[in-house]
Amino acid sequence: MLNQYNLKMPKNVFAGPEAMQNLKTIIKDGVAKITIFTGKDILKLGLLNELISIIENNHIEYEILSDIPSEPSYTQAQEVVDKFKALNSDFIIGVGGGSVMDIAKLASVLSTGDYTVKDLLDNPLLAKKQVTSLMIPTTAGTGSEATPNSIVGVPEKNLKVGIVNGELIADHVILDSSMIKNLPxxxxxxxxxxxxxxxxxxxxxxxxxxxxxxxxxxxxxxxxxxxxxxxxxxxxxxxxxxxxxxxxxxxxxxxxxxxxxxxxxxxxxxxxxxxxxxxxxxxxxxxxxxxxxxxxxxxxxxxxxxxxxxxxxxxxxxxxxxxxxxxxxxxxxxxxxxxxxxxxxxxxxxxxxxxxxxxxxxxxxxxxxxxxxxxxxxxxxxxxx
Ligand SMILES: NC(=O)c1ccc[n+]([C@@H]2O[C@H](COP(=O)([O-])OP(=O)(O)OC[C@H]3O[C@@H](n4cnc5c(N)ncnc54)[C@H](O)[C@@H]3O)[C@@H](O)[C@H]2O)c1
Ligand SMILES: [Zn+2]
The missing domain is CATH 1.20.1090.10 (Dehydroquinate synthase-like - alpha domain)
Structure with missing residues (x-):
């Protein structure tokens, strides 16, 4: 057992029935443009409907990046991050399993382009939080909504590698069981x-x-x-x-x-x-x-x-x-x-x-x-x- 230990956590966690409604509180102050990271299945299942209607009712601009692959490699992660950078958003929402949340978290430290996903693999200490993030898990799950980790595949090593830095920890989390209701x-x-x-x-x-x-x-x-x-x-x-x-x-x-x-x-x-x-x-x-x-x-x-x-x-x-x-x-x-x-x-x-x-x-x-x-x-x- 360690003698010294340190607890780092998201600042703001909402849980319980209808937890999604708390999105209103989270985005009400000064958010100009949101990018939602998600997967095609999640979009098709209508899991974004409530979220989008709250965003639209608050008259906030948003874009959806829905082509996030399952268990992405670091090059696939970089491709999504590059699309995100072009959108100039000031708020990130990740709605998905660990694959989606891990990339959304990476995007939150990669918006300025000073370093790449590959650079973070070589030196995770480079990461600095640049965009506020909210994670909404749709699997239960990786716990990525709580962790400072983003895991990416490194095909040349036949391995998956964790990029770990407290800067990756989500600022907000919503745990709403309606997201996992119809999980196969x-x-x-x-x-x-x-x-x-x-x-x-x-x-x-x-x-x-x-x-x-x-x-x-x-x-x-x-x-x-x-x-x-x-x-x-x-x-x-x-x-x-x-x-x-x-x-x-x-x-x-x-x-x-x-x-x-x-x-x-x-x-x-x-x-x-x-x-x-x-x-x-x-x-x-x-x-x-x-x-x-x-x-x-x-x-x-x-x-x-x-x-x-x-x-x-x-x-x-x-x-x-x-x-x-x-x-x-x-x-x-x-x-x-x-x-x-x-x-x-x-x-x-x-x-x-x-x-x-x-x-x-x-x-x-x-x-x-x-x-x-x-x-x-x-x-x-x-x-x-
Ligand atoms: N960051 C961390 O701390 C951490 C911890 C553990 C694992 N991981 C990583 O997370 C990834 C795995 O994440 P995962 O296990 O959540 O799976 P996943 O995100 O890859 O999703 C698995 C499949 O489930 C589908 N899916 C997700 N939610 C759904 C829903 N509500 N209804 C129907 N289908 C749904 C997805 O579209 C996908 O096809 C791996 O890359 C793993 O290495 C990260
Ligand atoms: Zn795990």
Missing amino acids: KSIAAATGIDALAHAIECFTSKKANPISDTFALEALDLILNNIIEACSNPDALEAKRNMLLGSFYGGVAITCSGTTAVHALSYPLGGKYHIAHGVSNAILLTPVMKFNEPVIKDLLAKAYDRVAKEPNKELTVDEKSKYIIDLLENIVTTLEIPTSLKAFNVPEEDLEGLVEAGMQVQRLLVNNMREVTPEDARKIYLEIM
Whole structure:
């Protein structure tokens, strides 16, 4: 556990039923022109209707950039940012999953053109906030609405890389469950497991601290007790609201602590095979937690005490820890997310490349309580092949 820790968060977070209506308050003072970043699916589903009618009723000019690709590479991110720069907006709204929000956040520090996305990959400290931003997540989720991270693909390294700087943190956030009401089950499941991974990794991270634990444990409680219902029942609005809160808290936990080997080993799966971020985390979640178990049992037992609805006081630390790992495994299976790379035709001869790429993600591997050697990474990848 760290001795010193620092909490950075968006200034203004609105949540709860009808939260979108708070947009009026956010934009009422001096916003001249808004750029809305979103994806084609989100636009088609009508998820922007309420937002646009509020903007129009306030007589504010706006443009929509709706061609943001899923899990963008840094060059794709730069293309969107270049379009944004030409629009001369003074307010950014990102409405989407992590892919959209990550680019909208990058745009908020890239409007003057003094440096590029590639420059930020080389030196994230260059980032300076230039345009005020509001993030509205439509998945629950990456927690990107809370974090100082923007993740982009770097094809030449077969990796996804995080650009991390507090300047990227959104100024405003709206968590409105109507945004995730009709999320298809497979997307709700994968993105929900991503949020779950953030919570459990941050809680068991070397960077964990009392502040991040508060958010990580609450996130775990909300997600473990709502994920199945939220993914399976479109009308389970309370479960969905809890998932949105849980994923936001997971993002706060990332900011204050850090994810570990699940996310580290997952980056090459996204970078090389374009497996969705939540799915690659789901595949790795149980194997990595089992690998870590010898050194995180006490923490998993604490998690059990917090999340179990009818805790069994007779259980030993070992039994509580096993309960949590079994629960993670059951959730992934129940939600019918792939549990191995077989579904993605990854050939066994790629194993060494995966090990090499995974071991490059030292930014996160150093947070893992149990040291991960190349031999350990090889065993974990082999297990999921
Ligand atoms: N910045 C961070 O802190 C952070 C954390 C974790 C992951 N990420 C990054 O976020 C990206 C993944 O984001 P994601 O998992 O949210 O997925 P996503 O944004 O890529 O969206 C996945 C799919 O869901 C669709 N979609 C989104 N919302 C929808 C809705 N409400 N209804 C119907 N369809 C909808 C999208 O159009 C897309 O096809 C990755 O690039 C990942 O690396 C960032
Ligand atoms: Zn993640």
